[in-house]
Amino acid sequence: xxxxxxxxxxxxxxxxxxxxxxxxxxxxxxxxxxxxxxxxxxxxxxxxxxxxxxxxxxxxxxxxxxxxxxxxxxxxxxxxxxxxxxxxxxxxxxxxxxxxxxxxxxxxxxxxxxxxxxxxxxxxxxxxxxxxxxxxxxxxxxxxxxxxxxxxxxxxxxxxxxxxxxxxxxxxxxxxxxxxxxxxxxxxxxxxxxxxxxxxxxxxxxxxxxxxxxxxxxxxxxxxxxxxxxxxxxxxxxxxxxxxxxxxxxxxxxxxxxxxxx
Amino acid sequence: xxxxxxxxxxxxxxxxxxxxxxxxxxxxxxxxxxxxxxxxxxxxxxxxxxxxxxxxxxxxxxxxxxxxxxxxxxxxxxxxxxxxxxxxxxxxxxxxxxxxxxxxxxxxxxxxxxxxxxxxxxxxxxxxxxxxxxxxxxxxxxxxxxxxxxxxxxxxxxxxxxxxxxxxxxxxxxxxxxxxxxxxxxxxxxxxxxxxxxxxxxxxxxxxxxxxxxxxxxxxxxxxxxxxxxxxxxxxxxxxxxxxxxxxxxxxxxxxxxxxxxxxxxxx
Numbered sequence: 001x002x003x004x005x006x007x008x009x010x011x012x013x014x015x016x017x018x019x020x021x022x023x024x025x026x027x028x029x030x031x032x033x034x035x036x037x038x039x040x041x042x043x044x045x046x047x048x049x050x051x052x053x054x055x056x057x058x059x060x061x062x063x064x065x066x067x068x069x070x071x072x073x074x075x076x077x078x079x080x081x082x083x084x085x086x087x088x089x090x091x092x093x094x095x096x097x098x099x100x101x102x103x104x105x106x107x108x109x110x111x112x113x114x115x116x117x118x119x120x121x122x123x124x125x126x127x128x129x130x131x132x133x134x135x136x137x138x139x140x141x142x143x144x145x146x147x148x149x150x151x152x153x154x155x156x157x158x159x160x161x162x163x164x165x166x167x168x169x170x171x172x173x174x175x176x177x178x179x180x181x182x183x184x185x186x187x188x189x190x191x192x193x194x195x196x197x198x199x200x201x202x203x204x205x206x207x208x209x210x211x212x213x214x215x216x217x218x219x220x221x222x223x224x225x226x227x228x229x230x231x232x233x234x235x236x237x238x239x240x241x242x243x244x245x246x247x248x249x250x251x252x253x254x255x256x257x258x259x260x261x262x
Numbered sequence: 263x264x265x266x267x268x269x270x271x272x273x274x275x276x277x278x279x280x281x282x283x284x285x286x287x288x289x290x291x292x293x294x295x296x297x298x299x300x301x302x303x304x305x306x307x308x309x310x311x312x313x314x315x316x317x318x319x320x321x322x323x324x325x326x327x328x329x330x331x332x333x334x335x336x337x338x339x340x341x342x343x344x345x346x347x348x349x350x351x352x353x354x355x356x357x358x359x360x361x362x363x364x365x366x367x368x369x370x371x372x373x374x375x376x377x378x379x380x381x382x383x384x385x386x387x388x389x390x391x392x393x394x395x396x397x398x399x400x401x402x403x404x405x406x407x408x409x410x411x412x413x414x415x416x417x418x419x420x421x422x423x424x425x426x427x428x429x430x431x432x433x434x435x436x437x438x439x440x441x442x443x444x445x446x447x448x449x450x451x452x453x454x455x456x457x458x459x460x461x462x463x464x465x466x467x468x469x470x471x472x473x474x475x476x477x478x479x480x481x482x483x484x485x486x487x488x489x490x491x492x493x494x495x496x497x498x499x500x501x502x503x504x505x506x507x508x509x510x511x512x513x514x515x516x517x518x519x520x521x522x523x524x525x526x527x528x529x530x
Contacts, residue, residue: 126360133320133354134374134426135346141377 014226021224022217025139029213032137032144033151042145050111050146050212051153055160057106062094062161065102066168069093073169074177083173087184088191090169091162095192095200099162101254104154104207108246112215115146116242119219120235128220138220147212154208155201162200199261206253211246218242272331273298273430273462274319279328281314288314290486291328296430301456301463302491303473305508306483312466313357315483316434319464320352321345332430350378353423353431353461357438359415361407361422367394368403371422378426393421397451413444417451424455431456433465445469449476470512474498482508 073089119142122128131138166188173179222238223230274296281289288311296302296319304312317323318330321337330337332348340348354360361370368390375386394400397417407415416436423431436452437445453476456463467473474480474494481491484504492500498509 125358125363126356127362129317129320129322130354130356130360130362132322133349133352133432134378135349135352136374136377137342137346 018221021221022213025217025220026213028139029143029147029216032140033147037140038148039141039145042141043148046145046149047153049114050107050149051157054107054110054153054157057110058103058157058161059164061102061106062099062164063168065098065161066090066094066165066170067172068168069098069165070169070172070177074173074179083177083179084183085187085191086169086173086179087166087186087188090173091166091188091192092196094162094165094169095196096258097254099158099165100154100200100203100207101250103158103161103204104211104250105247107150107154107157107208108211108215108243108250111150112211112246113239113243115212115215116219116239117235119216120222120238123220123222124230124235143216143220146216147209150208150212151205152208154211155204158200158204195261199257202261203254203257206257207250210249210253214246214249215242218245271298272296273333274464275329275331276315276318277329277331279315279318279325279330281311281318281323282326288486289318289325292318292483292486292488294481294488294491296462296464297479298429298462299460300478301465301476302479302481303465303467303477304481304483305467305470305473305512307508308468310483311486312483313434316432316464316466320354320432321349350426351429353426353428355416355419355423355431355433355436357435359407359419361415361418363407365406366403367399367405367407367410367418370407370418371425374422374426389425390421393425394418396424396455397421411444412439413447416440416444416448420448420451420455424459424461427459428461430462430464433463433467435466435468437467437469445472449473452476484508 069090070086073086073093074083077083077085077089119128122142128138128142131141170181170184174181174184218238218241222234225234225238227234227237272295274294276292276294279289279292280287292315294302294304294315304315306312314323318325319332321330321332324338333351335344335348337345337348361367362373365373371390371393372386375381375389379386381389391400391403394403397420399414399417399421402410402414402418407418410418420436433452436448440448449472452463455461465473465477471494474497477494479491480494480497482489482497482502482505489502489504490497490500497505498513500506500509
């Protein structure tokens with residue numbers, strides 16, 4: 001019984017400690033993002049890494065997501081004789097939900113994992129300690145450009161995802177299955193309003209922040225991982241955890257934002 | 263009036279430093295003074311917490327109990343900004359040099375100057391070239407750390423540690439993983455740069471007895487405490503059983519007072 005209580009207490013303390021640490025890390029990073037000096041060159045490099053290099057995978061997944069939506073939506077709507085509403089179904093699904101969520105998940109897989117591994121290796125090889133000893137704030141030097149780049153890139157990537165997805169839906173619905181082109185775009189035009197776009201934008205901003213925060217913090221505190229974060233195995237384990245944690249966080253926050261904004 | 267004897271001032275002082283990691287009590291009350299302008303070597307078996315002591319001095323780790331005073335200032339009571347200002351006086355050579363993999367040798371050494379000073383690019387270039395030349399690394403500016411040998415990486419690390427003309431330089435196992443020739447090269451560079459720049463040195467090392475020749479003070483860390491901090495000559499003759507045991511196991515009994523034991527020379 002005593003052992004069980006000890007274990008529960010130990011676990012609770014660890015969770016609270018980790019949450020507190022990550023919270024402070026976020027505040028520190030946001031302070032560095034918002035206050036000068038701004039590292040423009042580093043920000044552009046990170047935009048290139050997080051944003052530009054993700055465009056291909058975003059176009060690819062966006063296109064196929066839109067095509068699947070077009071296909072599934074067509075057969076579902078045909079049952080009710082409303083296949084002309086396909087444009088509305090595809091656009092709303094993408095703009096409100098699938099665009100921000102899938103774009104974030106793709107960027108987590110591509111760039112988030114790389115951020116955790118990079119920072120984790122820097123922690124293991126004492127490069128972060130070296131920065132601190134040189135009186136260079138790691139949060140300003142390493143993290144702030146990544147935070148800025150992710151927060152700026154995610155909405156743009158989501159926009160690309162949405163546009164390509166709508167085009168994918170059009171390709172399948174209009175070109176392959178014969179839905180009227182005018183109806184496809186008119187329904188879309190009539191049903192999508194500013195609140196939908198605003199929701200997608202808010203989600204993509206929040207997801208951008210979540211993915212970079214979790215990925216960077218897990219790498220930064222690699223040495224404090226309970227199972228030991230040292231060595232190649234420690235880095236790979238922590239990277240996997242960061243990807244899972246960031247993906248789950250995106251889905252949880254997707255629900256929360258939808259619940260608040262709808 | 264009798265002439266007052268000049269005592270070296272204390273650069274760093276640890277007072278009753280206790281540190282626990284999880285359930286493991288690593289430091290059980292460290293008391294140590296690092297004298298300004300002198301070389302203090304911290305020795306001890308692996309896993310005793312020598313690097314942890316160094317990290318306390320650098321402000322990278324906070325003690326659970328006790329105080330760390332750097333130039334008389336308690337690291338726990340100063341702001342991050344003040345700590346950074348204090349760190350401008352530090353240079354560190356890490357065990358594996360801790361060079362930034364994605365930067366060239368030149369950029370690694372130039373980093374502290376670019377980030378922490380208002381110097382012009384031309385001036386930075388001159389300083390970096392001069393420091394690299396001091397380390398015998400001319401022509402390596404454009405190379406990446408992965409293209410360097412272990413000894414070269416250490417020399418780049420030392421160039422970076424010295425680029426801001428620090429008052430205190432910390433060496434964490436400076437010769438680990440190097441052969442005798444390269445170790446000697448690092449020691450030679452340390453000896454020459456200290457003579458030239460006059461910095462206080464704190465060295466964590468296993469390289470006994472060679473390191474004694476370079477040190478003013480030797481401190482043994484064992485059982486979570488500093489067992490003594492004294493000149494190398496006094497250290498080798500000290501009666502503390504832990505120090506004596508360390509001297510015997512690392513240097514052989516011939517260096518310790520055990521050489522006086524009857525019959526010793528017959529058994530060697």
